[in-house]
Amino acid sequence: NAGVMQNPRHLVRRRGQEARLRCSPMKGHSHVYWYRQLPEEGLKFMVYLQKENIIDESGMPKERFSAEFPKEGPSILRIQQVVRGDSAAYFCASSPGTGQTGNTIYFGEGSWLTVV
Amino acid sequence: AQSVSQHNHHVILSEAASLELGCNYSYGGTVNLFWYVQYPGQHLQLLLKYFSGDPLVKGIKGFEAEFIKSKFSFNLRKPSVQWSDTAEYFCAVKDRGSTLGRLYFGRGTQLTVWP
Numbered sequence: 001n002a003g004v005m006q007n008p009r010h011l012v013r014r015r016g017q018e019a020r021l022r023c024s025p026m027k028g029h030s031h032v033y034w035y036r037q038l039p040e041e042g043l044k045f046m047v048y049l050q051k052e053n054i055i056d057e058s059g060m061p062k063e064r065f066s067a068e069f070p071k072e073g074p075s076i077l078r079i080q081q082v083v084r085g086d087s088a089a090y091f092c093a094s095s096p097g098t099g100q101t102g103n104t105i106y107f108g109e110g111s112w113l114t115v116v
Numbered sequence: 117a118q119s120v121s122q123h124n125h126h127v128i129l130s131e132a133a134s135l136e137l138g139c140n141y142s143y144g145g146t147v148n149l150f151w152y153v154q155y156p157g158q159h160l161q162l163l164l165k166y167f168s169g170d171p172l173v174k175g176i177k178g179f180e181a182e183f184i185k186s187k188f189s190f191n192l193r194k195p196s197v198q199w200s201d202t203a204e205y206f207c208a209v210k211d212r213g214s215t216l217g218r219l220y221f222g223r224g225t226q227l228t229v230w231p
């Protein structure tokens with residue numbers, strides 16, 4: 001859904017550099033999710049954030065990866081000291097919230113990271 | 117944690133053939149179910165979703181899915197596929213009892229439709 005904006009769409013980094021991926025959720029959405037899609041695999045959950053809070057980071061690698069969703073501005077997924085295995089598509093998604101009705105999650109167009 | 121299985125990794129059909137893609141999940145509680153489609157180089161688009169009510173759900177582009185609770189299944193169907201349906205299809209499940217809101221995805225099924 002074009003409402004979730006991600007940038008950059010494509011990013012090339014050399015091994016050891018840092019990658020920063022940005023995501024602006026749909027208007028009115030306060031919940032942000034990051035997923036990673038490796039070649040030939042489905043989407044794997046990484047982290048779930050609300051404004052200024054990390055709610056669930058059980059899918060995040062323990063080292064080099066971090067995420068934030070500040071009070072103002074987009075959510076940032078940061079990968080330090082990238083390695084070739086980090087090459088993947090990173091999708092951001094947003095929803096207005098959770099709850100028993102199960103709000104639908106909308107995805108952005110993804111950021112394709114290539115580590116050379 | 118949920119486990120979502122999509123039985124076919126790659127399906128090849130001719131135009132006008134009927135399609136059924138299987139999806140099974142592991143959790144026995146109350147779930148929300150989704151099918152997403154991803155065209156090459158694009159983001160995931162929601163095809164259809166099931167929250168409650170009629171277990172036969174109709175989505176966009178002529179797709180439908182049937183939730184069979186006893187089989188933990190949510191298979192996607194289309195009576196007559198088109199070349200433009202070539203894409204990757206993902207089944208996803210969300211635990212309604214969880215406040216975390218995360219989706220669990222299947223590995224995906226690549227559909228190739230020959231004209």
